[in-house]
Amino acid sequence: MRELPLLEGTVRQLDYWWTLYLRTWRGGVVSSFLTPLFYVVAIGVLLGGFIEGDPAQLNGASSYLLFVVPGLVASQTMNTAIGEVTYPVMGLIKWHRGYYAMLATPLAPIHLVAGTLMFTLFRVASTTAVFLLVLAPFGLFATWWGAVLTFLVQLLLGMAFATVIFAFSARVRTDEAYGVLFRLVVFPLFLFSGAFFPIDNLGPVLSWAARLTPLWHGVDLSRMLMVNVIDWRLALVHVAVLTVLMAAGWFLSVRALTERLAQ
Amino acid sequence: MVNEASGESVELMISARGLTKTFGEVEAVRGIDVDVRRAEAFGFLGPNGAGKSSTMRMIAAVSPPTGGTLEIFGLDPTAHGAGIRARLGVCPQQDSLDTELNVFDNLYIYGRYFGIPRADVKARAHELLEFVQLTDKADSRIDSLSGGMKRRLTIARSLINSPDLLLLDEPTTGLDPQARHVVWDRLFRLKQQGVTLVLTTHYMDEAEQLCDRLVVMDKGRIVAEGSPLALIAEHSTREVAELRFGVGEHEGTAARVSDLGERVEVLPDRLLVYAEDGEEVVTKVHERGLSPVATLVRRSTLEDVFLRLTGRTLVD
Numbered sequence: 001m002r003e004l005p006l007l008e009g010t011v012r013q014l015d016y017w018w019t020l021y022l023r024t025w026r027g028g029v030v031s032s033f034l035t036p037l038f039y040v041v042a043i044g045v046l047l048g049g050f051i052e053g054d055p056a057q058l059n060g061a062s063s064y065l066l067f068v069v070p071g072l073v074a075s076q077t078m079n080t081a082i083g084e085v086t087y088p089v090m091g092l093i094k095w096h097r098g099y100y101a102m103l104a105t106p107l108a109p110i111h112l113v114a115g116t117l118m119f120t121l122f123r124v125a126s127t128t129a130v131f132l133l134v135l136a137p138f139g140l141f142a143t144w145w146g147a148v149l150t151f152l153v154q155l156l157l158g159m160a161f162a163t164v165i166f167a168f169s170a171r172v173r174t175d176e177a178y179g180v181l182f183r184l185v186v187f188p189l190f191l192f193s194g195a196f197f198p199i200d201n202l203g204p205v206l207s208w209a210a211r212l213t214p215l216w217h218g219v220d221l222s223r224m225l226m227v228n229v230i231d232w233r234l235a236l237v238h239v240a241v242l243t244v245l246m247a248a249g250w251f252l253s254v255r256a257l258t259e260r261l262a263q
Numbered sequence: 264m265v266n267e268a269s270g271e272s273v274e275l276m277i278s279a280r281g282l283t284k285t286f287g288e289v290e291a292v293r294g295i296d297v298d299v300r301r302a303e304a305f306g307f308l309g310p311n312g313a314g315k316s317s318t319m320r321m322i323a324a325v326s327p328p329t330g331g332t333l334e335i336f337g338l339d340p341t342a343h344g345a346g347i348r349a350r351l352g353v354c355p356q357q358d359s360l361d362t363e364l365n366v367f368d369n370l371y372i373y374g375r376y377f378g379i380p381r382a383d384v385k386a387r388a389h390e391l392l393e394f395v396q397l398t399d400k401a402d403s404r405i406d407s408l409s410g411g412m413k414r415r416l417t418i419a420r421s422l423i424n425s426p427d428l429l430l431l432d433e434p435t436t437g438l439d440p441q442a443r444h445v446v447w448d449r450l451f452r453l454k455q456q457g458v459t460l461v462l463t464t465h466y467m468d469e470a471e472q473l474c475d476r477l478v479v480m481d482k483g484r485i486v487a488e489g490s491p492l493a494l495i496a497e498h499s500t501r502e503v504a505e506l507r508f509g510v511g512e513h514e515g516t517a518a519r520v521s522d523l524g525e526r527v528e529v530l531p532d533r534l535l536v537y538a539e540d541g542e543e544v545v546t547k548v549h550e551r552g553l554s555p556v557a558t559l560v561r562r563s564t565l566e567d568v569f570l571r572l573t574g575r576t577l578v579d
């Protein structure tokens with residue numbers, strides 16, 4: 001039985017996260033907005049100009065720019081979400097110990113997980129919204145509802161990553177683990193999950209490995225929606241996989257943080 | 264709970280019976296009984312590792328007891344943790360101020376965790392900054408505060424919800440004497456306002472200054488309980504003569520002065536002779552032809568009580 005309702009306990013942290021955001025958002029503007037835009041220009045427009053696009057080979061996209069942009073959108077979602085649940089969470093656990101301060105109040109670990117994820121969702125939503133708005137004038141959306149659904153997919157994708165990596169953060173002892181995470185997991189996902197080339201190019205074995213990665217589900221789903229070549233059954237599989245990941249990550253996170261903060 | 268002497272009802276803020284806490288192999292708290300009444304200032308005095316913080320965390324309803332019973336405000340902390348914590352103020356041993364926020368915001372966001380309405384928290388935060396004399400630091404970064412200021416801010420933060428019970432784990436450890444006195448003064452005012460204080464310390468002067476009643480803890484157990492004066496009266500003499508001899512001479516000299524007081528303690532750097540009249544001891548020491556390098560006569564303190572009970576000094 002929980003004494004303080006989940007929603008109430010989460011809402012009580014709004015002021016904390018909002019105050020923190022107001023004090024730190026400037027530092028994040030470059031990485032969360034300009035960087036993906038640089039990728040779009042450099043890889044989508046300038047490099048893409050050399051690539052002859054056969055829509056059949058580009059998952060239905062009529063140009064390399066159209067192919068790569070959904071991949072960049074989904075990758076940015078992954079990076080934003082992971083960014084919020086790595087170093088900041090370690091700080092809350094062991095550097096400035098903000099979680100311990102919260103635990104001295106009526107809040108419990110489950111509220112802390114929910115509060116941190118709520119803020120992560122806000123960060124994913126705001127960076128994605130800006131990114132999509134900037135892309136809009138380039139005529140990169142086949143339909144308006146495709147754009148809206150792409151936005152919603154980023155929320156789901158972001159939460160799938162955030163919950164799973166939060167559980168990781170609550171388990172690891174030092175931030176060296178993040179070096180390994182970024183080099184061996186995040187960066188390979190970014191390169192090989194179908195953002196830059198169709199995963200069929202990887203050959204039969206590796207392309208199946210790519211299909212098992214969460215980012216591929218997000219990339220493929222975003223691409224279907226943006227170029228409006230939709231395999232609804234596959235789309236449903238994508239949503240189901242991401243939802244299951246998110247739910248599993250939530251339970252793992254609550255358990256991991258509860259154990260980690262046990263005194 | 265009924266007070267047998269007066270028959271009137273006494274409200275117990277904390278009641279522990281046979282309370283234990285173990286971490287794996289380590290038995291941090293080994294069965295303690297504690298009662299703390301409303302408006303009392305209660306202390307846990309003990310050396311490093313005595314189990315003070317472990318006890319405080321159980322009382323703060325963040326660390327489930329391993330064994331025994333514990334009631335805070337008459338409630339079981341494992342079942343009513345949030346309700347109990349809503350009425351507690353906690354000043355932990357290790358600072359947990361948010362270094363990314365300024366002084367005022369640290370108070371503000373903390374008050375919001377209790378569900379206090381925004382306008383009320385703001386007013387309360389300003390009041391508390393005034394109370395701990397940090398008003399002019401409201402916009403400062405946490406990193407720019409001295410140790411004493413951080414401690415005062417943590418105390419202010421612990422008061423944001425106007426707690427019925429304030430828990431202070433080593434409120435002045437690491438502070439210089441000046442800063443300690445400022446903190447003591449603020450705690451003394453709270454006590455006068457009727458706030459129930461529970462504090463841990465390994466400074467006997469802090470315990471003497473602030474506590475109506477205290478327990479002496481050692482290795483997870485309570486070895487004595489009472490008011491500072493009663494403990495001194497019970498376990499020590501009125502005065503102590505401290506005799507300093509040359510290096511290595513203390514063991515040998517102890518036998519020659521042992522009849523001058525009720526008790527003699529040998530420390531590495533001095534002899535302590537416990538007696539009602541310390542000056543008389545010093546005079547007789549000189550009469551016996553002994554010539555200590557230095558002598559000092561003082562009143563007994565809780566330090567002496569601790570030494571008597573455990574054979575060790577409090578601060579090593």
Ligand SMILES: Nc1ncnc2c1ncn2[C@@H]1O[C@H](COP(=O)(O)OP(=O)(O)OP(=O)(O)O)[C@@H](O)[C@H]1O
Pocket residue numbers: 263286289290291309310311312313314315316317318356465
């Ligand atoms: N979380 C923990 N995990 C393992 N052992 C612990 C933990 N907390 C405390 N201990 C052990 O329990 C014993 C009592 O520690 P505690 O912190 O309660 O003592 P203390 O009286 O507060 O000491 P100090 O004056 O150093 O703060 C020590 O041996 C300590 O190492």
Ligand SMILES: [Mg+2]
Pocket residue numbers: 315316317356432433
């Ligand atoms: Mg301690």
